[in-house]
Amino acid sequence: MVKVFIEKENKTKEIKASNIKTILDNLKINPETILIVKNNELTTINSKIKSNDKIKLLSVVSGG
Amino acid sequence: MCKICKTKPIIQLTNTNISLCKSCFLKYFEKKTFKTIKKYDLIEKNDKILVAISGGKDSLTVLNILNKLRERLLFKIEALLIDEGIKNYRGITIIDAKNFCKKNNIKLTIVSFKKEFKYPLDSLIKKINLKPCTVCGVLRRYLLNKYSKKLKATKLVTGHNLDDEAQSILMNQFKHNIEISARLGPITGVISDKKFIKRIKPLYLLNEKETATYAYLNNFNSKYVECPYTIDSYRNEVRDMLNNFENKYPGTKHAIVNSFLDILPLLKDKYKTNKKIISCKKCKEPSSKEYCQACEILRMVGIHKS
Numbered sequence: 001m002v003k004v005f006i007e008k009e010n011k012t013k014e015i016k017a018s019n020i021k022t023i024l025d026n027l028k029i030n031p032e033t034i035l036i037v038k039n040n041e042l043t044t045i046n047s048k049i050k051s052n053d054k055i056k057l058l059s060v061v062s063g064g
Numbered sequence: 065m066c067k068i069c070k071t072k073p074i075i076q077l078t079n080t081n082i083s084l085c086k087s088c089f090l091k092y093f094e095k096k097t098f099k100t101i102k103k104y105d106l107i108e109k110n111d112k113i114l115v116a117i118s119g120g121k122d123s124l125t126v127l128n129i130l131n132k133l134r135e136r137l138l139f140k141i142e143a144l145l146i147d148e149g150i151k152n153y154r155g156i157t158i159i160d161a162k163n164f165c166k167k168n169n170i171k172l173t174i175v176s177f178k179k180e181f182k183y184p185l186d187s188l189i190k191k192i193n194l195k196p197c198t199v200c201g202v203l204r205r206y207l208l209n210k211y212s213k214k215l216k217a218t219k220l221v222t223g224h225n226l227d228d229e230a231q232s233i234l235m236n237q238f239k240h241n242i243e244i245s246a247r248l249g250p251i252t253g254v255i256s257d258k259k260f261i262k263r264i265k266p267l268y269l270l271n272e273k274e275t276a277t278y279a280y281l282n283n284f285n286s287k288y289v290e291c292p293y294t295i296d297s298y299r300n301e302v303r304d305m306l307n308n309f310e311n312k313y314p315g316t317k318h319a320i321v322n323s324f325l326d327i328l329p330l331l332k333d334k335y336k337t338n339k340k341i342i343s344c345k346k347c348k349e350p351s352s353k354e355y356c357q358a359c360e361i362l363r364m365v366g367i368h369k370s
Contacts, residue, residue: 007288032078032307035276042074042280044083059288060276061303 002049007034008059020047023055033060075277078314086281093278097129097266101137104250106264107219111139114217114261116208117164117172118145119157121279122223124164126267128282130221131168144211144220146204147176149184156289164284173215175207182367189293191365196293199361206358210349212261224265227272230317231302233324238302246331248324257341259350271317 001014004023017023020036024045031045037056038047049055066073066085073083084092101107113130117123127143134141145161147154158174165172178184181203188203189196212220229248236245252263267275294300309316343349344356346368355363362368 030307030311032273032310035273035280042086042277044073044076046076058276058280060273 002051002053002055004055004057006057008057017049019049020045020055023049024057027057029057034058035060074281075274077274078271078310079318081314089274089277090281093270093274094129094132096270097126098133100250100269101133101266104264104268106250106266107133107137107139109138111218112216113139113141113219113221114212114215115141115143115221116146117143117161117223118154119159119161119164120223121284122225122267122275124160124223124284125275125279125282126221126223127164127170128168128284130266131170142171142173142215142217144208144215145172145174146207147174147178148200148204149177149186150291150293151186153289153291156287160284173211175211177203177207180207181362181365183365188361188365192361194361194364197297200293202357202361206349206356209261210347217261220261220263222263222265223267223275225267225270225272225275226317226321227303227306229265229268229324230306230320231299233320234302234306235298242331243335245324246328246335249328249332257350259341259343269318269321 001016002023003012004015004027005012006027006029013027015023015026017026020038020043024031024034035058036043036045036047037058038049039054065071065083066088067082068088069085071085074086075089076083107113107130113134115123115127115130117127127141130141143161143165145158147158162172164170176184177188181188183191185196185200185203189199192199208220232248233245236242236248250265250268252265270278306317306320341350341352342354344351344359345354346359347356349356349358351357351359359368
């Protein structure tokens with residue numbers, strides 16, 4: 001299980017996944033709308049993950 | 065792997081499917097902004113550039129890059145922030161804007177709805193039967209133009225990016241507002257008139273995700289704050305639709321903007337001479353009617369007497 005913080009919802013969820021793409025598919029989040037931060041570093045959708053990795057999904061949309 | 069230096073990538077550019085590392089991405093982003101400025105002649109030597117900032121990621125990104133370019137391109141730069149008076153929203157970004165300008169030694173002018181119109185936006189919208197975004201947009205544009213002239217700016221810069229433009233193009237298309245589309249483009253407006261300060265968009269060819277990435281890497285505005293009035297906006301629906309298309313068919317946003325740029329000269333030409341710009345009877349700001357839209361709103365609110 002990987003801890004995933006979703007900024008837009010201000011929530012952390014635990015998800016079973018070995019890569020970022022599975023997480024996004026699982027959460028139904030469009031990769032166009034977020035920045036992916038793995039252990040405090042930006043990464044791409046193709047990045048692999050381990051169980052103790054900390055993932056943050058930051059919204060790219062400005063508040064208006 | 066990064067396409068250029070083969071190190072760990074931080075972004076995959078959807079338009080070209082190229083991956084870049086932090087250092088190569090920052091260079092790519094700044095170079096593309098510079099190329100946009102050159103391609104569309106956005107800035108000339110000795111210009112006084114006023115950057116309209118909110119403290120959000122787009123405006124701080126464009127301010128940061130222009131600040132880096134000011135010695136190379138020989139122009140002056142200042143920042144202007146409009147405080148609409150939106151509780152739990154603008155106050156947060158104002159702090160980021162002030163900190164940024166102080167750190168980078170950029171003169172910042174803050175103009176508030178409350179001081180200019182007696183009430184903040186939160187109060188104004190309770191007095192009128194118009195959408196908050198309409199009231200806010202008209203009054204904000206009014207103040208941006210008024211203060212650009214007051215501060216003797218030759219150009220007003222906004223942080224609009226490729227996503228903003230693609231959304232506007234589609235929204236105007238869907239609502240048959242083609243005349244409004246004629247005012248879009250990297251330099252806005254169809255009329256060259258000294259009453260209007262030209263508005264330029266140096267981030268025109270960079271998308272929202274790229275802009276957010278640049279802002280993140282530079283530690284600008286890490287908090288996500290949503291304007292409380294944008295919840296049901298039409299633009300949000302168009303944005304979601306475009307992002308879904310971009311994800312499924314990469315390059316869609318660029319294609320929309322590039323197709324639009326191909327026909328923009330024709331649109332500008334078609335709508336060039338239709339309307340005469342006069343001065344508003346009340347405030348003397350530019351207007352197409354006897355009273356400008358801002359004065360019309362202020363009259364409806366009861367601030368101006370008819």
